[in-house]
Amino acid sequence: MVIALKLHVIKGRVWKFGKNVDTDQIIPAEYLVTGDPEELGKHSFERVRPEFVRQVRKGDIIVADENFGCGSSREHAPRALMGNGISAVIARSFARIFFRNSINIGLPLVEADVEAEDGDEVEINFKEGKIRNLTTGKEFTFKPLPESLLKLLESGGLVEYTKRELARL
């Protein structure tokens, strides 16, 4: 599994979303009968932005306002986004279970206040904590994750962590 913090710089095209994007928008509950990212991805934002699935490209980046991923605990939500090739989500804030799920499965999240519009090109530099909107030339900064979470991620995410701990027992 790809782990966020090993990627130093990623670049992608922006999909812009507003506040309180909930997990029912990201993946409606009726499709929660599989855990497969690609299968789930076919229905991402189906009810609110039906064009998303048709037009999304591998490497695209979601830029949103506050409380992205609010609602259910369904890990299917970050899985569906990964199934569509979304390379990162930038938001002013994230709902907490969505945040944990994404970190645990390796979808890069960045908590930052970024100005960008649909179709802009942005570049995230994880090492420097900087985001550049390549279309407008504006630059933004963000605070990296706490050290213990970085360590968890750098060691390969929760699955790898668990395997190592089990081996130690």
Added chain:
Amino acid sequence: MGATIAEKILAHKSGKIRVEPGEIIDAEVDYIMINDVTGLPAFDVFREFGEKTQPIREKSVLIPDHYVPNKDIPSAEQAKAMREFAWKYKTHYFEVGRSGVCHQLMIEKGFVAPGRLIIGADSHTCSYGALGAFSTGVGSTEAASAMALGRLWFRIPETQKFVVEGKAGKNVMGKDIILHIIGDIGVDGALYKAMEFYGSAIEALPLADRITISNMAIEAGGKAGIIPPDDTVFRYLDGRVKGSYKPVYADRDAGYSEVFEYDAEDIPPTVAKPFLPSNTSPASELGNITIEQAYLGSCTNGRIEDLRVAADILKNRKVHPNVRMIIVPATQDVYEKALNEKLIEIFIKAGAFFSGPTCGACLGGYMGVLAKGERAISSTNRNFIGRMGHKDSEVYLANPKVVTASAVTGRITDPDELD
């Protein structure tokens, strides 16, 4: 400075004297709950841990509830995967007919007690705070990890204090108190934080209403929604709880990030309009909004107390000709009580539909999905776009009395109107 209930439980479970907000700890969990929807991805992850890895069976509680009885072939496969995992490893498991909506079942079966740390792969796991536990929703991968290791990482949340004093109106329930609070602080007003609830209006509530309050902490973004346990809780647990427990209370000088104070008399029967639980209005101001469906059920308001107030209203009344009223008890135990108390007869005579327990309609899965343009009043917890069906359908959230009164009149109705 002293510690909050949340801080004390997390400190104790991580073997520390005290913890500070922001600190990341590894804590021993008492139980890990998984449902049929979050189960499948969790079992896939669990297999990655290797053939020799066993779940800690006494801590693992598997409860199919979202799409059981199976709604279609994929959900049947999903439920089967859970059953097979449970049988293989001999975890706790509750089959259709002896089960119900996971959170109510966790409480009924005695898994929940004051001072415990419980995680669940379902966002409404925060419900158990009503009994003084620290409980919170997690994802499937971390539920799998916790089943294997018995512990998980947590970031110590800041704690907010909510104080509700005074006497609530006769048609005001726990649901109105929590909707009022969410309307005030917003759907991210408690983001990453633990909420603790105090005050005479909270102490006066029966356990059922307290569970409703804790259940909806997540709708404000909260990590937990804790109510200090008292005799109401201890009496409920007597003869029911698994093992022993020790109540945990906050210190007098505990540090809260914010304190919010409310007067219960200012809280009317409250409705959350589409498409956010924070979009609240008094029910009395929405009287011209007609409805096609009235739903009473779920982990939020599907307890026997909720069915009793509905029966009180429906006795000698009929559901409006244009309305489908759907009543779903949260568990088999609630079902049996409704049967013994002859509530089901009242519901049927009134023209309501009554079924066995499932989460089904609450999340637009089955058993009450809304068509384009339809509007529902519902005792559930979320009214997001398309939550109960078509993206152009609407869900209004309310307490069981408002739901039932609205079912009778065919429009959103403050129960005061019927008196």
